[in-house]
Amino acid sequence: xxxxxxxxxxxxxxxxxxxxxxxxxxxxxxxxxxxxxxxxxxxxxxxxxxxxxxxxxxxxxxxxxxxxxxxxxxxxxxxxxxxxxxxxxxxxxxxxxxxxxxxxxxxxxxxxxxxxxxxxxxxxxxxxxxxxxxxxxxxxxxxxxxxxxxxxxxxxxxxxxxxxxxxxxxxxxxxxxxxxxxxxxxxxxxxxxxxxxxxxxxxxxxxxxxxxxxxxxxxxxxxxxxxxxxxxxxxxxxxxxxxxxxxxxxxxxxxxxxxxxxxxxxxxxxxxxxxxxxxxxxxxxxxxxxxxxxxxxxxxxxxxxxxxxxxxxxxxxxxxxxxxxxxxxxxxxxxxxxxxx
Amino acid sequence: xxxxxxxxxxxxxxxxxxxxxxxxxxxxxxxxxxxxxxxxxxxxxxxxxxxxxxxxxxxxxxxxxxxxxxxxxxxxxxxx
Numbered sequence: 001x002x003x004x005x006x007x008x009x010x011x012x013x014x015x016x017x018x019x020x021x022x023x024x025x026x027x028x029x030x031x032x033x034x035x036x037x038x039x040x041x042x043x044x045x046x047x048x049x050x051x052x053x054x055x056x057x058x059x060x061x062x063x064x065x066x067x068x069x070x071x072x073x074x075x076x077x078x079x080x081x082x083x084x085x086x087x088x089x090x091x092x093x094x095x096x097x098x099x100x101x102x103x104x105x106x107x108x109x110x111x112x113x114x115x116x117x118x119x120x121x122x123x124x125x126x127x128x129x130x131x132x133x134x135x136x137x138x139x140x141x142x143x144x145x146x147x148x149x150x151x152x153x154x155x156x157x158x159x160x161x162x163x164x165x166x167x168x169x170x171x172x173x174x175x176x177x178x179x180x181x182x183x184x185x186x187x188x189x190x191x192x193x194x195x196x197x198x199x200x201x202x203x204x205x206x207x208x209x210x211x212x213x214x215x216x217x218x219x220x221x222x223x224x225x226x227x228x229x230x231x232x233x234x235x236x237x238x239x240x241x242x243x244x245x246x247x248x249x250x251x252x253x254x255x256x257x258x259x260x261x262x263x264x265x266x267x268x269x270x271x272x273x274x275x276x277x278x279x280x281x282x283x284x285x286x287x288x289x290x291x292x293x294x295x296x297x298x299x300x301x302x303x304x305x306x307x308x309x310x311x312x313x314x315x316x317x318x319x320x321x322x323x324x325x326x327x328x329x330x331x332x333x334x335x336x337x338x339x340x341x
Numbered sequence: 342x343x344x345x346x347x348x349x350x351x352x353x354x355x356x357x358x359x360x361x362x363x364x365x366x367x368x369x370x371x372x373x374x375x376x377x378x379x380x381x382x383x384x385x386x387x388x389x390x391x392x393x394x395x396x397x398x399x400x401x402x403x404x405x406x407x408x409x410x411x412x413x414x415x416x417x418x419x420x421x
Contacts (some may be wrong), residue, residue: 139366142373146390147397246365253354257412260405303416304346318343322350329358336362 014202021210024057055227075196085117090233094225115156137336163232170219181205183327187334197242251330258300265297
């Protein structure tokens with residue numbers, strides 16, 4: 001197996017993301033509570049107050065460990081700088097949205113700009129960030145010198161916002177993205193990818209697990225837009241840097257379905273808090289149910305509740321199972337990328 | 342866990358995965374090979390890319406349309 005040593009070192013360094021993310025999450029829970037940065041968990045009967053924007057722990061951990069990995073000489077500093085800038089910019093957009101409650105259209109527009117470091121550094125240092133060649137499973141590859149650089153901006157915006165849209169229940173996003181990162185890490189190891197994407201996928205997975213410890217049911221921390229957008233941007237940037245573009249799309253099928261049905265019904269970019277027709281409702285026994293409102297979007301959670309109410313924990317377990325399914329298909333996609341009919 | 346929902350979603354995901362790979366296959370084997378305009382002219386490179394991107398966009402819309410119909414068939418109509 002090529003560069004087993006480098007990959008092992010990469011994973012061992014990335015392992016440090018778990019305790020750091022865990023500690024930072026605990027710190028932000030305390031600090032945000034003290035400063036009144038709290039949200040209400042509307043899917044519980046007693047509507048508990050939960051510290052918001054705690055997901056900031058994840059981008060900070062990712063950037064910190066990208067810097068540490070650069071210092072160890074593990075990978076190209078240009079690529080890791082681009083990755084850190086993308087994650088950092090998306091976190092800033094998310095933080096601004098959390099504090100200023102911007103209109104729904106601003107997030108997709110501003111996150112388009114978050115992909116700029118990948119594009120600019122890619123143009124300045126050819127071959128360090130992207131290669132403009134798309135490798136397609138079973139069918140070979142083709143060169144996209146004009147389209148590929150432009151799709152980078154769209155890719156980061158789409159992944160950021162689609163991850164942002166599928167975090168309605170405790171642990172649904174954190175658990176789902178942990179599974180995606182873990183699956184793509186395994187896939188990258190199986191196809192003998194370079195140590196940089198392996199490190200970044202491992203770092204993302206361990207950071208997410210650290211945050212998930214406090215975000216799982218019953219949540220003691222909410223990610224906020226700062227966490228959701230930066231984690232989504234990380235998936236988008238990794239798809240480019242790790243050459244896992246098509247597999248990454250497959251892995252986030254649950255997010256894509258959720259966003260598509262939300263947008264196709266609402267027909268505009270808007271915030272969940274601005275929706276007048278809610279897709280789900282809370283029953284007196286604490287279970288969640290389909291709202292049966294024909295004007296409400298058919299979100300992923302709603303599809304799982306059609307005709308059968310369920311507890312929040314059951315719905316989240318089902319969402320994780322869906323991520324496991326899509327991520328398994330993503331790993332197969334990665335394995336098929338080297339095969340040509 | 343809602344096993345029936347997982348089962349339906351599994352069918353949806355596998356179908357969409359297959360269609361997506363087929364779509365990328367069409368782009369690789371047919372669309373990317375097309376020489377729509379004279380590539381020696383610098384501006385024509387961009388027109389060529391734009392036309393191919395438009396074809397990719399049409400394929401993506403068709404993919405999402407099928408996804409939409411499939412999910413509605415499995416979930417929405419059962420909820421009524």
